Amino acid sequence: MRKWMACVWLGMGSCFMTAQADEPLTVKFRSRALLDAAVSGYGKESVQGYYRLEDFRVGFKATYRQYEMKADIGLGGNKVAIKDLLLNYHFKHGVLSLGNAYEPYSMDMLISTADMRFHQSAGSVLAFTDGRKLGLTYHSSLPFGYWATGLCTHNDINKIGDGQVNALVSTSRGVWRKRWKGNLLHVGGAFSFRTKPVNTVEPPTKTVSNDGVTSMFPFPLMEATVDRLGTELKGVFEILYTSPRFMVQGEYFLNRLNRTEREAYRPQGGYVQAGFLVRGRGFAYDDLYGIPGRPGSKQAIELTARFNCTNLNDGRAGIMGGRESDVSLGANFYLNEYLAIKLNGSYVLVGEHCNEFYKKNLFLGQLRVQYIF
Numbered sequence: 001m002r003k004w005m006a007c008v009w010l011g012m013g014s015c016f017m018t019a020q021a022d023e024p025l026t027v028k029f030r031s032r033a034l035l036d037a038a039v040s041g042y043g044k045e046s047v048q049g050y051y052r053l054e055d056f057r058v059g060f061k062a063t064y065r066q067y068e069m070k071a072d073i074g075l076g077g078n079k080v081a082i083k084d085l086l087l088n089y090h091f092k093h094g095v096l097s098l099g100n101a102y103e104p105y106s107m108d109m110l111i112s113t114a115d116m117r118f119h120q121s122a123g124s125v126l127a128f129t130d131g132r133k134l135g136l137t138y139h140s141s142l143p144f145g146y147w148a149t150g151l152c153t154h155n156d157i158n159k160i161g162d163g164q165v166n167a168l169v170s171t172s173r174g175v176w177r178k179r180w181k182g183n184l185l186h187v188g189g190a191f192s193f194r195t196k197p198v199n200t201v202e203p204p205t206k207t208v209s210n211d212g213v214t215s216m217f218p219f220p221l222m223e224a225t226v227d228r229l230g231t232e233l234k235g236v237f238e239i240l241y242t243s244p245r246f247m248v249q250g251e252y253f254l255n256r257l258n259r260t261e262r263e264a265y266r267p268q269g270g271y272v273q274a275g276f277l278v279r280g281r282g283f284a285y286d287d288l289y290g291i292p293g294r295p296g297s298k299q300a301i302e303l304t305a306r307f308n309c310t311n312l313n314d315g316r317a318g319i320m321g322g323r324e325s326d327v328s329l330g331a332n333f334y335l336n337e338y339l340a341i342k343l344n345g346s347y348v349l350v351g352e353h354c355n356e357f358y359k360k361n362l363f364l365g366q367l368r369v370q371y372i373f
Contacts, residue, residue, distance in 0.1 A: 027062045030072075032114055032372035038216050039365045050216040054368075055113060057083060066090045070099075082157050083132065094140035095288060097150075100132050100157040104139065104148035104173040105190045107238045107251060107291055108271075114372040115284075115294040117275055118328055118344055120215060122308040124269030127210040127222070128234060128253040132156040133169060139289055146175040146188070146290035154194060165204075167197045175238075175290045184285060186240035194232040204229040206257065208267060210310050213326055213346040213364055219357045221348070224312045224321025226265050230258035240292055242283045248274040249292060265317040269310035276303045280334070295334060302332040304344065313353055323351035342368040 037051040059072035068090065072083040086099035102109055108121045109129045120126070135152020153160075154167040175188030197204040206229050212221035234255040241248050252270035259265065275283070280300030284293030295302055306328045312321025330344025345365045350358045 023064060025062065025064045027060060029058075029060045030373060031058045032056070033370065034113065035369045036119060036216070037367045038214055040362060052216070054119075059084070068095075085157060093142055094138060097137045097139065098135075100134050101137070102132055103130070103135070103150055103152060103169060103171040103192065104137055104289075105129055105171050105192055105234075106236055106253075107188075107240065107249065110289060110291045111293065114340070114370055115292075117273055117302070117304045117332065118213075118306060118330060119342065119366050119368055120211070120213075122251075122271035122273070122306060123210040123212050123221070123324065123326065124253055124271050124308055124310045125251065127208055127267065127269060127310050127312065128236070128255055130154075130169075134160065135169070137171075141288045141290070145177055146173075146287070148173045148289075154197070165197050166199045167195045169194045173290070177290075182244045182282070184240070184242045186285075186290065187238070188290065189235065189237045191235045192233070196230045203227065203260070206232075208255075208257075208312060208321060210312065210322075210324070212324065212348055213328060214366065217357070219355050221324055221350070221358055222310065222312050222322035222354050224265070224267065224319050226257050226259065226319060228259040228262050230260050232257050242285065242292065244281045245277045246274070247283050247292065248272065259317070263317045265319050266314050267310075267312045267321065269308070269312075271306060271308035273304065273306035275332075277301070278303060294340075298334070298337045300332075300334040302334070304328075304330040304332060320353040322354035324354055325349045325351070338371050338373050340368075340370050342366075342370070 033056045034054040036054040056075045057072050062069045066089055068088040070084050070086045074081045074083045082100060084101050086097050086101055089096045106125050106129045108125045133152040134155060134157050135150055137148060137150030139148040149172040152169050154165040154169055169192060171190065171192040173190035175186055177184060177186040206226045208224045208226065209220040210222040236251050236253045238251045250272035254268050257265040277295055278301040280295045280297030282296030284296050286293060309325040311323045313323050326346055326348040328344055328346040330342065333341045348362050350361055
């Protein structure tokens with residue numbers, strides 16, 4: 001199935017790039033790499049230090065008239081995986097996207113990895129969002145706001161035909177925004193509904209997990225297994241404010257995983273994070289997709305802070321996945337538009353029912369060197 005899908009996309013790409021040779025066609029190749037190191041004072045010899053190539057990608061973007069094709073292949077983690085694979089058609093105030101990408105749900109999950117303020121998204125984002133999915137989404141952008149709606153399968157293109165989850169997901173997101181004197185206020189939210197998985201031999205289950213502040217440790221910080229899985233409803237409220245030198249963003253998540261003949265499971269969590277520019281002015285913002293980006297200056301120094309709280313315990317449902325909160329401080333050095341160095345430290349307060357590997361609170365220092373072009 002994967003080979004068949006790959007052939008289809010390659011065929012589409014070939015037709016796209018060769019059709020109407022007399023018309024202007026632009027192709028831009030791109031790549032990025034994230035090299036991470038982490039040091040922990042946790043007292044466990046196995047997790048006192050790590051370093052690895054967290055992400056390495058190559059890809060291209062080709063545009064022809066209103067058409068656009070994007071493809072990114074990930075080569076990190078000792079495996080090859082298709083990341084973004086999209087065919088877009090641009091309208092005057094929007095874009096229709098077909099392919100493999102994130103659903104329009106969490107603002108932070110939609111941000112490029114290279115533009116995030118910290119090494120990874122907050123734990124609540126990781127717990128209550130999913131990976132890329134294969135589907136169709138329409139994004140609309142106007143000066144006063146943004147909205148998007150999409151329908152997709154519950155699988156990314158790498159899992160089609162290999163343990164896939166047979167369910168459909170409908171997700172919509174809306175944002176109101178206002179600009180004045182170099183400031184931006186953005187308020188919105190998203191809602192998602194997933195159908196009950198079908199064509200399963202055993203009663204379907206789902207694992208909700210959270211790696212905390214790093215994915216380098218051998219076990220997730222929190223993990224909950226939801227049995228007798230039915231439909232899923234989830235929502236998120238988001239807020240973003242940027243000024244020439246300061247920005248703050250936050251999201252709060254509410255999930256409801258319905259179960260057959262069992263009480264529904266209702267985890268929740270959220271985060272707030274901020275950035276302050278010691279050097280440079282302004283923050284990038286993508287109007288078309290309603291997401292913030294890196295500092296607007298090619299050379300910038302940014303101080304960052306984040307507080308996150310995630311609760312996967314639900315006594316009514318009899319599922320105790322753990323509860324944690326964490327505080328992170330960091331500094332990001334953007335040497336130019338291609339290179340950046342990110343340094344941060346996090347303190348994690350380990351609550352009840354977290355993974356037994358985590359016996360006490362922990363501190364973790366992390367360093368990232370990245371390039372993107």
